[in-house]
Amino acid sequence: MLPAPSISLDLRGTPCPMNFVRTKLALEDLEAGQVLELLLDPGDPVRNIPRSVKEEGHRVLSVENLGGAFRLLIEKVGE
C-alpha cells in the first residue's frame, strides 16, 4: 500500500527545467518521509525528473503510466 501524497503537482505542460525547479521547491516544503505526487508529460520530463530526483537523494516510490502522462510518487529523504 503506497502512502498518500502530502503535495500534488500537475506538471503536465510545464517544460524542463521549470518542472524540475517546481519539483525541488515542493520537496523543500515537505518533511522527510512525506510524499510528493507528480503528473508528468512523456518524453523529456519523464526522462529527466525521476533521474534528477534520484540524484538529489530522494526515493521514487512508484511510476504509473496513465497513457499520455505519468504519475510519480516521490518520498522525501531527509537532509
Add this chain to the structure above:
Amino acid sequence: MRSPEELKAGGLIPQRQKRMVTIRCMAPGGRLTSQRLRAIADVADKYGRGIVHLSVRMSPEILYVKLEDVEAVTRELAAAGQRLASCGKRVRVPTACGGCEYNPNGLVDTQRLAQEVNERYFGWDLPHKFKISFSGCPTDCMRSRENDLGFQGEVEPALDPNKCNGCGLCVEVCQEGALYLKDNLPWRDPGRCLGCGDCLHSCPTDALTVGRCGHAVYVGGKHGRHPHVAYPIASLVPDELIFPVIETVIHWYREHGQPGERIGDTIDRVGINILRRALKPVIGQYLLSHVDLEKPRWQSVFYRGVAATFPAYED
C-alpha cells in the same frame, strides 16, 4: 629566425601582421586553473592587445605578441605553470568534456584521461597532426568520430530482477527503443543500445546498475578541407587499456603513414583490417566485427549512408 614549422612545433602561430605571433597555451581537456587563466590574461595585457582567442581544440591563444617578446612571454607563463601547446605534425593536446567528475551524464573520467594522455604523448612526432578526444557519454560533445583517435564513454547496464518492480520507466526513458518489458522485466536489445545509461540513472529501485563501463573507440576521423569520418574500432574498452590502444595506434601510424598523411587516409590506403590486426592482441575481445556494424547502433551513429561504406571487417 626560426622557420614556421619550428614555430608551430612550439605553439607559436605566425600572424598576418609582420613579426607577430599567436601564442597557443596548453589546456588539456579544456581545463585551466584560475591562476593560469590570470597569468594568460596578464601576458595578453602586457605583451599583446588584451585579447585571447579560444581555439577549436580548447586552447587559449594570446594574440598579437611581438616575436621579440616570445621568450619573456614563455618564461612568465611557465612561472605560473602554463605551458605552450603545439601545432603541426604531432600529437596535439587532447580535448575532453567534463566527464563523470561533475556532469550527471558522464560515464567515464574523461578529464583524468585527457590530463594523463597529455603528459604521456603530447608532442610525439608523427606523419601528420594527431588529435585525441574524450567524450564522457554517447552525446559525444567532443565528436569522437571527427578525431584521429576518439574515445567515447559507454555503459552496459546490468539487471537485478529481484529489485525490479516492473514500473517500465527505463523503457520510457530509452531514446533508442532498445528496452522492452517482458514478464514485467526490462529486456535490452544490445544491437540498439547506445550505452548512455539513461535507464540505470532513472531506475527508481536500482535494479539496473552499471554492468560494464568503458569506451567506444574511433580511429581516422578529421574535419577540415576534406572531412573524414572515423572508423568504429571497438566497444566498451576499459580504462586500463586506453594507453595500450593509443600506443598501438601511434606505432601503427608511424609504421604505415606517409609524410603529410592523416591516419584516416592511411587506413583508406593500407586497409582497416591491417590496423584491426595490430589491435587484436591488445583489445581483441572488444574489437567490432562486421556483424556488429550491421546493427542499428553502429549504423545510426554516423552521418546518413556513411555506415554502409565501411569495408568488410574481417575476423
